[in-house]
Amino acid sequence: MPTIEASFTDLCSLIGKKISLEELKKLVSYAKCEIESAEGDLLKIEIKDTNRPELWSAEGIAREIRGRIGKEKGCPKYKVKKSKVTVKVDEKVSKVRPLTVCAVVRDLKIDENVLSQMIQLQEKICTTFGRNRKEVALGIYELDKIKPPIRFTTVKPEGIKFIPLDFEEELTPKEILEKHPKGKEFGHLLKDCKEYPIFIDSREEVLSLPPIINSNYSGKVSKKTKNVFIECSGFSFNFLIPALNAVVTALAERKGKIESVKVVYPKETIFTPSLEPKKAEVSIEYVKKISGLELTSKQICELLEMARYDVKLIGKKIEVTYPAYRQDIMNPRDIVEDILISYGYDKIQPVYPPIHTIGKIDELEKFLNSVAEVMVGLGFQEILSYTLTNKENLFKKMNLEESKIVEIENPISSSWSVFRNWILPSLLEFLSNNKHVEYPQKIFEIGNAVVIDETKETKTKDVKKIACAIADTKASYEDISSVLDSFLSSLGISYKLKPIKHESFIEGRVAGIFLEDKEIGFIGEVSPSVLENWKLEMPVAAFEVELEPIFYKE
């Protein structure tokens, strides 16, 4: 979720009304925002809608609020004049960054607030909506320093030199990728390219090396700037058009005049931006059905106007016109939500769904609870552990050879890098954390082990298991086997114990637990070398049993 900073006074002046911070806190929810903090004049605002980049600036939030409080109504209109600026797109960019859409905005009066909102919006769009500049790289330039026509073409990594933003020396694109902080951060996006994309003007002055960095000459907007050129490059118009529209309409809120740019592709020519409002239709009945509200068509029309739609009632339907920056509207449902927001969630009377069904706990879950009750009856404390752990705990500390387990690709710490394939190590870890607590310690855990199973949709499977341990001065096989016996007998299970080899236990003091011919677990005295690995000084006797075979047998 993007979080932006904005000035309280600036936001109020954009809304066009003097309001208190408390009032503002309520009003921003119309734009799906929440004020996280307010320090002096500086607000931190969290925006919940990741699909509406036009809301990620003070201008966009204010525009939304103005409709809801009756300052303005209906669809905002934007005039777009044709500029004389042309951008020629070279065939060669098709291999690296094939698309661009551009715009010009004139007559801006850029102050501190305008500048910071503009830069912030550009950054948020590139980071969140543009997925860290992969889908969208957006640059804003001082138009008066550019001599059109502009070309969007490619150069060899060492084929040109220019001064990148915030640098003093001329560098080649290759050097920028190596030396400039933005080059290091985003260079991977050009990793496999033989040539790099570049915006360059008719005097061979470089505008930028997208998606890495602007030039220091024209790619730096300041308070003195009056007119700007904006380019947006990437791979899909689905991303580029909303990104460009969000920026130009925000600048239009600051009284900038939008002009279109002629973008000449090898096979077609387009004019961007196009801010022609869009149209959709919604039926009165559908609005009532989804909202559950008894609304007249007049009321619905008013609520829509508050949400910045123009409306036209045609029989039982409403034809709506909405601004071009709303690229999120796919379905009449989206329009219904806007109606509900205008109505006010706080005014809606909740009604419990009139659906009567019979409830049911998952049978396995019920069984696991009965199992736990038996263990509690035998005097054991239930514990709970993470299912994520590490190979050291599962294998090395347990004297076992490594086997194939489920591993995390991007762990945040090596301590939690694999899923446990058995539970006893979690119990030993617990015991080693409680060496100074009174003994005997009798604990158990019921939970998932995750193992590889090629036959399943996920190539893995959860295995429900119980592990149980006694740590005491004389914790012996005899003690734990009588616990196992009362445990299994209580569940009505007859079983057999047969000697097995298991490196985690003392040889000759470990057995497999067999249900008919299937081995469902093991029991024994934990090997002193394993205890040493966990820095335990008390003997431990333990068992671990798979629970599903018992559940299905019952």
Place this chain on the structure above:
Amino acid sequence: MAKYELTEEGKEYLKEGLPEKRLIELLISKKAVETQKASKEVKNFPIALKWAIENNWVRKEGNKIVLLKAPEKFEVQEALEKIEKGEEVSEEILQVLISRKLVKKVVKEEEEVRKLKGKEVAYLTPELIKTGFWREVKFKPYNVEIIGKKIYPGKRHPYVQFLNKMRQKLVELGFKEVRSQTIITEFWNFDALFQPQNHPARDWSQTFSLKNPKYGKLPEIAKKVKKVHEKYWKYKWDSRKASQLIPIGHDTALSPIILASKDLEIPGKYFQIVRVYRPEIPDAKHSIEFTQMGGVVLGENLDFRNLLGLLKKFVEEIVGKYEVKFVEAYFPFTEPSCEVLVKHPVLGWSEICGAGIFREELTEAFGIKVPVLAWGFGVDRLAMVKVGINDIRELFSRNLKWLREIPIR
């Protein structure tokens, strides 16, 4: 005369016959038997041999035992029967029985307890009660103010108990529980929930992914989901990406599985309690493993007011009867969407649940025509308040002393 009764061994011989009797019975038909064979066939063979030789009934010859003379009757055996019936036996036989520990003297309880008459006793015993002599003794008063020695009962984990109570509430409200799973394909976690493959919410930084195994299989429904994605989001859907495996990232990942199930009932109410995984840096508020409770309610004529009604009920039943506020929200899979804020006495206004009506594009892929209400409840902060801790990591506490001492609620 003193009373005698059979010992455990005496009782066994009464039933099965004396060992020497059984040895003689074996020899009667054969006259001589190999020692090894006899020791196998006669229980308590060493005892049998000792007494048979002592009575001159048999003799050892090499590795054989030879019968000399079988007795006409076994006096000891008869004596056992008499004592059992309470009849008297001769002093001579009685001494043999006592020396062989087959009988013991019955101590008269009265004699023991009579000694206590008028005295102060420490314990009330079964003998005192049976004989009625408790009337003749005094009970020493204890210091009843002393607290007993600490013993620790077996207990459920408080967090598990919290989850079980919530589970019970939901069942009482008529919801069916759906089983969770740890590993899931990106398909269910994202694609089936109408989140396009290039959406920011799918960035690896927000879910873990698996190194091994890396790819799972896609269900039949994937073909329909692909169509819906390409139709509305206008991009080329990649089945390889959808089949990537991840630890389940949010509870709602199970909801499309419910919608795709053959057992789905309409109308229906389902819930799931899910351990979810996120690559968060652990601190007092964040944990890599935590729990969410989600689900769906589906049926004809459900609307947004019903969604709010459902959420209000959850808050009442699970959190408590506190003030509730619904605010605007965005989730890629619901429209309209909302968030639930509760004015909790400890936490203040806190966001505890995200919800909405599933988008029609989403339900279209599953062929579902009725509205589907969906929600995801973050239950851990509530659990923390109920359990009385301030650090989310302590829900998986490694502290045995705390677990032992925390009262059951």
